[in-house]
Amino acid sequence: MKTVEWHDGTVKMIDQSRLPSEVVVLELHDYKEVADAIRTLKVRGAPAIGVTAAFALALAAVQSRAKSREELLSGLHEAAEFTKATRPTAVNLFWAIRRMMDKAESLEPLPAPAIVEALVEEAVKMAQEDEETNRSMGEFGASLISDGDTILTHCNAGALATVDFGTALGVIRAASEQGKRLKVFVDETRPVLQGARLTAWELQQLGLDPILITDNMAGHFMSRGMINLAIVGADRIAANGDVANKIGTYTVAVLAKENKIPFYVAAPFSTVDLSIATGEEIPIEERNPEEVTCIAGQRIAPEGVRVANPAFDVTPSGYVTAIITERGVVWPPFRDGLRQISGTCDYPTPTRTNEERQ
């Protein structure tokens, strides 16, 4: 099945918090349960979060007993605010909610039931687009991968981070499907271990034979010439190409630069946020300290210890070799490249430059 899908008026998703020991499929009937699944990382990964948020709004519409358009829209606004409050960093969440709300508002002449139907259609369409996007990104990205490459990836930017196929892992998958022989190192990705639990598992399913390492080993293997390329996903990309992604991504990027190996970011264009000039404006989610002090229910640190637990970091664009999107590969200078592929006027211009902010 897909990571998340619409099925007969319910949202079905793989509970990723239980992987890889159990494959449990949740069937949710209430948009608040869907939002809660986002908050508690039952579903995670920027593109998957986006589609799941769209499904949450579709579900809110289906659940609504609103008789009038106004009543429906007011309920949807409430659901949108509730869903937005789950996770602050990935822009896809806000992008998807805005797209759903824009859709609802654009249908103003129609009666409530027709709007509900159109919103379900829109969410299902977004899920389909996500898959197409990833396959296209995979094609573009695969051209950057050579036969015999040894690739490092961090966190999970695979099928499980999207509706299907994946972003960074989609690129690896597409290259592998082209017959390129690849070796993949997987950072376990503390604290939530998405690499160990999800990426290693996905690569096994794909018939690749990943090598799992702890996050602090990647530098060692790079310094010994045993990794020649790094590729990760993204949660938000600023107009200048700064990339917010899972905590530890910045470190991978610095190590890659120091060891002169390319560092690629693969993300759908919906991850690019042209409304912000630089990564400094991206809010970084601080999560529960217990993610650090407990693993699989076991306490690993002394009682009473202070903890910092930022879920993401920002990699300045200077460390990024190229950004792979479904619209093509963008090379530095990213400000120009990202604007170029944005094409239409979908996105607002940044109002402040980094220089003006300082």
Add this chain to the structure above:
Amino acid sequence: MKTVEWHDGTVKMIDQSRLPSEVVVLELHDYKEVADAIRTLKVRGAPAIGVTAAFALALAAVQSRAKSREELLSGLHEAAEFTKATRPTAVNLFWAIRRMMDKAESLEPLPAPAIVEALVEEAVKMAQEDEETNRSMGEFGASLISDGDTILTHCNAGALATVDFGTALGVIRAASEQGKRLKVFVDETRPVLQGARLTAWELQQLGLDPILITDNMAGHFMSRGMINLAIVGADRIAANGDVANKIGTYTVAVLAKENKIPFYVAAPFSTVDLSIATGEEIPIEERNPEEVTCIAGQRIAPEGVRVANPAFDVTPSGYVTAIITERGVVWPPFRDGLRQISGTCDYPTPTRTNEERQ
């Protein structure tokens, strides 16, 4: 109590594999048990391993029923080989064993019982010296720490890595005792979590209030200007200043350089191995994959996944700001500085330079 001590013909040590949830003191009567404690990380940290190995040989001497000097020495050689085979990277292990064997051989005119007595005395003396060494290192190192510094440390180079007081943590402790107000970030240090389990606990005992982070967060805090100094211990330092230390140390050093903050190494002179020209010659211990795939008995990765688990990495000397020893602070160029403080002819000259090896 001390991390490891000689007590009435037995070796007592804190079982560090049980910390911080339980403080269990082992009392060992057989040198093979002591060697096993080294192998299974019940005692770890280069200086502590050295003293423990000396105690293992003292215990082998006490256990021996040898009637003649020759018989005793042959038994000691066997015990030395057994103990050497536990862990390959920390040079202190080999240094301590050599010192004990040199002592035994230098006493050749004496009868077996006198040699046994002298070996126990020598091991106890080495334990005392370790403490003095660390206090002296603390004094020298504290001069590099300023009031208000925020320090990052990796793994455990504390009292538990030595007989008492610690190396890198000894420097922090000495600076704190001088009244300098410090903030300390502690890398949890996967896979064995010495930072989370031991360093965080030790700093709590010292009344400092450490902030525990996962290894992949240090770069984030450095990039935000929230860490202004890094200090770690060492397991072996080559003649050119290359440093082998816990896996992840190289990454800390690269991040420190990139963010223009000093990276200090604190280690007793017994950690310096002038017999090897560069870090490339240091053997890196590969440990059990289960250290990566299981935490506190819980499996966190899919069955059948391949794992790499190097216990150490090598930080090229170019990343090291200074090496703090009990004989003073050594600045680059380290080849000269380390030879200078070696003073006597205790150590052989490197036989090959790095250039000759290539």
